[in-house]
Amino acid sequence: xxxxxxxxxxxxxxxxxxxxxxxxxxxxxxxxxxxxxxxxxxxxxxxxxxxxxxxxxxxxxxxxxxxxxxxxxxxxxxxxxxxxxxxxxxxxxxxxxxxxxxxxxxxxxxxxxxxxxxxxxxxxxxxxxxxxxxxxxxxxxxxxxxxxxxxxxxxxxxxxxxxxxxxxxxxxxxxxxxxxxxxxxxxxxxxxxxxxxxxxxxxxxxxxxxxxxxxxxxxxxxxxxxxxxxxxxxxxxxxxxxxxxxxxxxxxxxxxxxxxxxxxxxxxxxxxxxxxxxxxxxxxxxxxxxxxxxxxxxxxxxxxxxxxxxxxxxxxxxxxxxxxxxxxxxxxxxxxxxxxxxxxxxxxxxxxxxxxxxxxxxxxxxxxxxxxxxxxxxxxxxxxxxxxxxxxxxxxxxxxxxxxxxxxxxxxxxxxxxxxxxxxxxxxxxxxxxxxxxxxxxxx
Amino acid sequence: xxxxxxxxxxxxxxxxxxxxxxxxxxxxxxxxxxxxxxxxxxxxxxxxxxxxxxxxxxxxxxxxxxxxxxxxxxxxxxxxxxxxxxxxxxxxxxxxxxxxxxxxxxxxxxxxxxxxxxxxxxxxxxxxxxxxxxxxxxxxxxxxxxxxxxxxxxxxxxxxxxxxxxxxxxxxxxxxxxxxxxxxxxxxxxxxxxxxxxxxxxxxxxxxxxxxxxxxxxxxxxxxxxxxxxxxxxxxxxxxxxxxxxxxxxxxxxxxxxxxxxxxxxxxxxxxxxxxxxxxxxxxxxxxxxxxxxxxxxxxxxxxxxxxxxxxxxxxxxxxxxxxxxxx
Numbered sequence: 001x002x003x004x005x006x007x008x009x010x011x012x013x014x015x016x017x018x019x020x021x022x023x024x025x026x027x028x029x030x031x032x033x034x035x036x037x038x039x040x041x042x043x044x045x046x047x048x049x050x051x052x053x054x055x056x057x058x059x060x061x062x063x064x065x066x067x068x069x070x071x072x073x074x075x076x077x078x079x080x081x082x083x084x085x086x087x088x089x090x091x092x093x094x095x096x097x098x099x100x101x102x103x104x105x106x107x108x109x110x111x112x113x114x115x116x117x118x119x120x121x122x123x124x125x126x127x128x129x130x131x132x133x134x135x136x137x138x139x140x141x142x143x144x145x146x147x148x149x150x151x152x153x154x155x156x157x158x159x160x161x162x163x164x165x166x167x168x169x170x171x172x173x174x175x176x177x178x179x180x181x182x183x184x185x186x187x188x189x190x191x192x193x194x195x196x197x198x199x200x201x202x203x204x205x206x207x208x209x210x211x212x213x214x215x216x217x218x219x220x221x222x223x224x225x226x227x228x229x230x231x232x233x234x235x236x237x238x239x240x241x242x243x244x245x246x247x248x249x250x251x252x253x254x255x256x257x258x259x260x261x262x263x264x265x266x267x268x269x270x271x272x273x274x275x276x277x278x279x280x281x282x283x284x285x286x287x288x289x290x291x292x293x294x295x296x297x298x299x300x301x302x303x304x305x306x307x308x309x310x311x312x313x314x315x316x317x318x319x320x321x322x323x324x325x326x327x328x329x330x331x332x333x334x335x336x337x338x339x340x341x342x343x344x345x346x347x348x349x350x351x352x353x354x355x356x357x358x359x360x361x362x363x364x365x366x367x368x369x370x371x372x373x374x375x376x377x378x379x380x381x382x383x384x385x386x387x388x389x390x391x392x393x394x395x396x397x398x399x400x401x402x403x404x405x406x407x408x409x410x411x412x413x414x415x416x417x418x419x420x421x422x423x424x425x426x427x428x429x430x431x432x433x434x435x436x437x438x439x440x441x442x443x444x
Numbered sequence: 445x446x447x448x449x450x451x452x453x454x455x456x457x458x459x460x461x462x463x464x465x466x467x468x469x470x471x472x473x474x475x476x477x478x479x480x481x482x483x484x485x486x487x488x489x490x491x492x493x494x495x496x497x498x499x500x501x502x503x504x505x506x507x508x509x510x511x512x513x514x515x516x517x518x519x520x521x522x523x524x525x526x527x528x529x530x531x532x533x534x535x536x537x538x539x540x541x542x543x544x545x546x547x548x549x550x551x552x553x554x555x556x557x558x559x560x561x562x563x564x565x566x567x568x569x570x571x572x573x574x575x576x577x578x579x580x581x582x583x584x585x586x587x588x589x590x591x592x593x594x595x596x597x598x599x600x601x602x603x604x605x606x607x608x609x610x611x612x613x614x615x616x617x618x619x620x621x622x623x624x625x626x627x628x629x630x631x632x633x634x635x636x637x638x639x640x641x642x643x644x645x646x647x648x649x650x651x652x653x654x655x656x657x658x659x660x661x662x663x664x665x666x667x668x669x670x671x672x673x674x675x676x677x678x679x680x681x682x683x684x685x686x687x688x689x690x691x692x693x694x695x696x697x698x699x700x701x702x703x704x705x706x707x708x709x710x711x712x713x714x715x716x717x718x719x720x721x722x723x724x725x726x727x728x729x730x731x732x733x734x735x736x737x738x739x740x741x742x743x744x745x746x747x748x749x750x751x752x753x754x755x756x757x758x759x760x761x762x763x764x765x766x767x768x769x770x771x772x
Contacts, residue, residue, distance in 0.1 A: 027456055031463040038464055042471045045507045049528025094452040367528075373467055375474045376503055376530030383529075 004245040005188075007233070016230045016243065019095050022079070029081035033144065035372070040141025044374025048387070050137040051372035054364045056144070057134050062358040064174075065350050073181030074174055078228035082147050083164050086155030087212065097208050104156045109166060116260035119172030120267055124309070126169045127271050128302050131278065131290035161212040164227060171227075176264045177347045178223035179251035184244050185217070185226050185233075192240045193218025201232040201241070208234040217241060222251035224261070249409070255340035255417040262336040263314070265343055269435065270309030272349035276442040280356055317342075317431055324418070324427035337421035341414035341428050348406020349439050352399040356443060359390045399443050407436045477504045479511040479525050479547065482554035487545070489560070496566030500535045512548030515562065516749035522548040537564040544748035550675050553690050556744040577747075579732030582625055586732045587739060592629035592724035596646040599768040605651025608644050623656040624756075627726040628766070650767040657760035661753075662769075665761025668754055676742065681716030681765035688713050691742050711741040716765040723766060730759045 007013040015021050032055070040052030047053040068076040091098040126133065126143070133139050151163035164171050187193050193201075193216075201217050204210035211217065213227040217236075220226055233241045256262075277283070278290050278301075289297035321330040321338050363385055370383035377383065389395075410432045411425075418425035478488045484507070494500040504513055504525045514522040515535065523533045537543070547558035579586060609618075616622065617634055626634075628649045635645040670679070678685040691713070716722055734755050737745030746755065 023452065027459055030456075031459055034460055035463050035467065038467050042468065044505060044528045046528030088456075093449055094456060095449050096446070371530075373471055374505060374528050374530070375471065375476065376505075376532070 002247070003184075006243045006245060007241070012243070013233075016233050019234070022230065023094065025079045026081060026084050029079055030084060033081040033148070037141045037144050037148075039372050040137035040139075040144070042373065043137060045137055046374065047135040047137055048361070048364050049368060049371070049374050051368050052137045052140045052144070053135065054361075054368035055372075056140060058358060058361050059365050061354060062362070064170075065354045066358070069174055069177050069181065070347065070351065071181060071183070072228075073178030073183050073223045074226060074228045075181075075183065077164060077171060077174060078230065080164075082168070083151045083155070083161050083212075085148065086152040086163065087161065089152060090155040091209060097204055097206060098210075102159075106159045107157055109158050109162050113166055115166075115258070116172050116175075116264050118166050119169060120260060120264055122167055123169040123172055123264075123271075124267060124306070127267075127274075128305060129293055130275070131287070132293055134279075135291070160210075160214045161227070165213055165225065172264050173268050175224040176261060176268065176343060177350075178226075180249040180344055180347055181223060182246055182248050182250075184223055184246055184250070185228055185230075186220055186242060186244060187218050188240050188242050190218055192238050196238060196240075200235045200237060205235050205237070207237075210235070221254065222256070224251070224256075249344055249413060252340050252343060252413050253416060255337045255420055257333045257336040259332060259336050262339045263310075265339050265346055266313045266317070267309045269342055269346040269349060270305075270313050272346065272353050273435070273439060273442065274305050274308055276349075276353050276439060280353070280443065313435075317428075320427035320431040321421070321423055324424035326422055326424065330423070334421040334423055338414070338418055338423055338428050340417040341410045341425075341432060343410075344413055345406050345410035345432050345435065348402050348409065349435075352402045352406070352439065352443060355399055355402065356395050359392070359395055361387075362390045363387050396444055400440065403436050403440055403443075407432055475503070476530065477502055477513075479504060479506045479513070479551075479558070480508050481552035482557040483552060484508065486547075486558045487560040491560060492545075492562045494535070494537055494562050494564045496537055496540050496564055498536070498566075500537070500562070502533050502535065504531045504533075505529065509551050510549050511551050511558070513545060514548045516544040516546060517751050518543065524549075535562075537562075540564050540566050546749055548671070550687075553687055555675070555687075556742075577732060577735055578624055578728040579735075582728055584726070584729050584732060586729060586736060590627065590724040590729060591720040592627065592632075592722075594629065594632070594642075595719035595723055596643060598643075599766060600643070600646035600650035602647070602650040602654040602767055602769045604644070605647035605649065606655075608640060609648045609651050612638055612640075612648070614638075614648075618652050618655060620656055623652065624727045624731075627729070628653060628723040628763070630726070632723070650769070653760075653763050653767055654769045657757075657763075661757040662761055662764070664754065665757035665759070666764075668750070668758050669761050672746070672749075673758070676713040677716060678713075681762070683713045683715035683717075685713060711738070713742070714738075716762050719766055722763065727756070727759045730762060731755050734758060 007016065036052040036056055039050055043050045043052065064076055088094050090104060092103045129139075133143055147163075147168070150167065151161075154162040154167065193199075196218075198205070199216065199218075200207070200210070202210050202215075208231045211232055212229055213225055215225050217226075217232045233243075278286050281287075285297075286301065289295070289301040292298050317339060318330065318335060321335050324338075325334065364387060366382040366385040367387075370380045370385075371377045372379075411429045414425040414428040414432065418428055477492070480486060480488070492500070492502070502513075504511075504523065506525045506527045506529075509527060511525040512522045513525060513531070513533065514520060518535075520533075520535070523531050525531050541564055543562040543564060545560050545562055547555055549555070551558065614635070617631060622631075631649045631652060632645050635648060638645065640648065669677075674685055675687045676685040676691060677683055678688065714721065733743070734750070735745065735747040737743050737747075750758070
């Protein structure tokens, strides 16, 4: 497997090691984030004209799911403004490393929470209320502010980035799909790490903090939990950390067998299917049910949503695994290992869904950027831009290509992962084929 | 602390506070009139202060659906208010008083309740005293039944009536004062001493009613009816407009309640194609109902919205649903 080290170029390496470029991006991102919260609270309640809705759920989402995650993995996490204030407060500094004596409680997150289950729950909760969150500016602001203050609060109580690692509803699926990205941060030589005294990349030094993501870079084998914060590049005394270009889905060659990650794959796959039906479909009754939170209809919608992601999809997959099991006794490990094929499939589902969602609503960006608070401004002369879908003739072929490409990608992944699970890849491929047909039917 | 650390902290603090404080300050200094459907609160604010002779610049935005803004009894182009966008208009008042502004778009079931007031103050020569509406002068009870005991079997023809009327000496029955203060049935009854048949008498009534209207007045009445009345009363006057069923179904919710928890029942909108109702109603009575509104019904008061001339034109138009004014 070939890799290409980007940090071999002094310019790239210096930009990553230097704190100022990242700090500038952080400050700009934080400003945009705070402005989005303010805009949601005081701006027009009409979601399609409010900066918070348009820039968070259309512009940011487009960048995240169509560019950042597929090509840069956790690249977004490296510049995300949500944890940065808590990070600064935890360290007691913006540029300097943390003091030897912790400023706050600095507790270790209990072992039973050191997994992706809480992120699975937080994403599911956001997903159940997404029809309201995605369309109501003030609710978006409350959610954004809640994430900001939760991140700050957890930084005061726990060590490192507990919010990013264990609670962020977005971070979980970014980590899952980051395994497919052609970008990775890895050590150059593991022996150097093994012999390194003090492990400053994990424990911190005068040059920087120990890994905020609670990862020892020397043991990194996949992108899931590396937040690309670049702190280890700064602290490694042996210049042993590299940022590499690599083939897509390199991490999937060695499948994970963890059920929390497996269910993250099912949640994302199911959410894409449900969103395609509810948000992009024409069933007004279901849309209304999804929007009418806490009404009897909404409880029905929520029950259906939960049944799909926690019952139907995993259940059918279990049957597929059982059907293809050479030993006729599928275990949790086999189930989780075989589910690796669903990672590229789910990512492509989200790309396909987001293509229509984003292109349909992209023109709102022009109006919102000129009048972000809905006060009648026309900062860039685009306030009067009328809504119209963009590239509508290309959406359907592009979605078809993406879904078929995702199916081929997942089939190839199944060919590699199924033998490691001790099952035949055929039933997994059939499962991927059927879900792709459903997604195609829902979107097209 | 290193200078770079200190400078970074200062920049971050100033930038973060600025990005919050600046939009909040601008927002607080930009007075917008928010329009929402009546069920969500209607206009906010719904009372606006102005001074005579001073331009009043207003900026509107809609928080939900398309609305419109106009001031009652004022010559102005209605302002469309689109969701999330800002519309502007400037008004100048030459008389003090309390003006009613209202929504000009069928925004929802209680669209008619979406009203506010502009309180215009300032010294002028003298306040004009209001003239009493005709129904008050006549002492009409707007809520008493007024059905015609006898109605024609088909719409009376004004064209036929014109020929017949020219043969009669009934000048006292054709004056504007007579027209406004009498119902068509009263005129029909006053014609009983003529030699005309029943249907011919109705034709004469039709002709006299047409003679008391003008094509321009009927056209304005038609337009005002379509914009303001048809949603409930129906495009063709049948009392079956697009909101009629909803009004009946949600009467309790859309109207104030009386006697504690006892909900009022909602009357269905008046049916202008009903000959008993319309031929028993004088223009003065209809003017009164429009001016005052239907007490205890869903009918709003229009006295502060329409001018007297506009109301008379609407009244003239309402009789279109009973009489045949067309040429043969």
